[in-house]
Amino acid sequence: MTEARGFPAFPVRSRRRLHTWWGSAWMQAMEDTAVDSGVTRRGRRSAADGRIGPIAISPGRAAAVFDGAFRMTIAVEPLSDNAWGSLVAEASVQSGHLAALLDAFLPDALSVLVPGIGELDTQCGCDDWGSPCQHAAALCYQTAWLLDAEPALLLTLRGRSLEELTTAITQHHANPPACLADAEDAPDTALAAFARPVPPLPEPPPPATGELHLLDIEPPPGIDAAALHGAAATAVTRARNLLSPTQPPRVPLSVTPKC
Incomplete structure (x- = not known):
C-alpha cells in the first residue's frame, strides 16, 4: 500500500502561476464544477495567504487544516483495474514515458491519471454549503502547485505508486500479451510469404x-x-x-x- 506523504505549509504570498498542463487540468476539474466563481477567486487568494497548514497526500485524497480550525479533504477516485492495465500498457510503449515521469513531466499518454470534471470530491468542516467552499478551493490550488512540481503524486492520489508502475512495466515487458508476442514473429512470417513461388495464373475464360x-x-x-x-x-x-x-x-x- 502506498504510504501517505506530508508537505510543509506554503508560506505567505506564495501565489504561483501554473505552467504545466496537468496542474492546470487539476484546477480546471475543480473550477468547472464550482457553483460560484467568486468562491474560487477567494480560494485562490486564501491559497496565497499562508492560512493552510501542512498538506498530507495519501491514497485517494489530499488533506489539510485551514486556520487550525477547518479540516479539508479532496477525495479522488482510485484507478480501476482496467484503467490501471491501460496505463501500464501505455507507459510500456515507450521507455521515455516512465523516464519523463521520473523527471517531473507527465506525458500525454498517461493523462488518465489526471482527474476530470466531477472527479474531485471536496469536503470541509466549515458551514459553507458550496462544493467546493472557499477553503477546499484553496487546498485544490495548493495541491495543484505540488502536482506541478511532482506529477508522480497523481499516482498516489489514484491509489498507486511510482514503484508499482515501475514493477508493472517490467512485468509487462517480461510477459507481453499474446497478441504482442505473436506480432514479434510477423517479420519471419512475411519473409516466408514473399519467398513462396508465384502460383500460375488460372486459364482465361473462353471468348x-x-x-x-x-x-x-x-x-x-x-x-x-x-x-x-x-x-x-x-x-x-x-x-x-x-x-x-x-x-x-x-x-x-x-x-x-x-x-
Missing part, C-alpha cells in the same frame, strides 16, 4: 461467341435512349474484342437499340 445482348433498362428522363444503348453496345463490344486475342478489335457501326 464470348454468342449474340450480343444488352440489358433493357429504362433510360432516365432527358437521356436519348438510342445514344445510351449505342454507347453501351460499343463499350461491351470493345471489351469482348480485347478479351478475345483471336479476333481483331471491331466496333459496330450501328446497333439497333431496344426501346
Whole structure:
C-alpha cells in the first residue's frame, strides 16, 4: 500500500502561476464544477495567504487544516483495474514515458491519471454549503502547485505508486500479451510469404461467341435512349474484342437499340 506523504505549509504570498498542463487540468476539474466563481477567486487568494497548514497526500485524497480550525479533504477516485492495465500498457510503449515521469513531466499518454470534471470530491468542516467552499478551493490550488512540481503524486492520489508502475512495466515487458508476442514473429512470417513461388495464373475464360445482348433498362428522363444503348453496345463490344486475342478489335457501326 502506498504510504501517505506530508508537505510543509506554503508560506505567505506564495501565489504561483501554473505552467504545466496537468496542474492546470487539476484546477480546471475543480473550477468547472464550482457553483460560484467568486468562491474560487477567494480560494485562490486564501491559497496565497499562508492560512493552510501542512498538506498530507495519501491514497485517494489530499488533506489539510485551514486556520487550525477547518479540516479539508479532496477525495479522488482510485484507478480501476482496467484503467490501471491501460496505463501500464501505455507507459510500456515507450521507455521515455516512465523516464519523463521520473523527471517531473507527465506525458500525454498517461493523462488518465489526471482527474476530470466531477472527479474531485471536496469536503470541509466549515458551514459553507458550496462544493467546493472557499477553503477546499484553496487546498485544490495548493495541491495543484505540488502536482506541478511532482506529477508522480497523481499516482498516489489514484491509489498507486511510482514503484508499482515501475514493477508493472517490467512485468509487462517480461510477459507481453499474446497478441504482442505473436506480432514479434510477423517479420519471419512475411519473409516466408514473399519467398513462396508465384502460383500460375488460372486459364482465361473462353471468348464470348454468342449474340450480343444488352440489358433493357429504362433510360432516365432527358437521356436519348438510342445514344445510351449505342454507347453501351460499343463499350461491351470493345471489351469482348480485347478479351478475345483471336479476333481483331471491331466496333459496330450501328446497333439497333431496344426501346
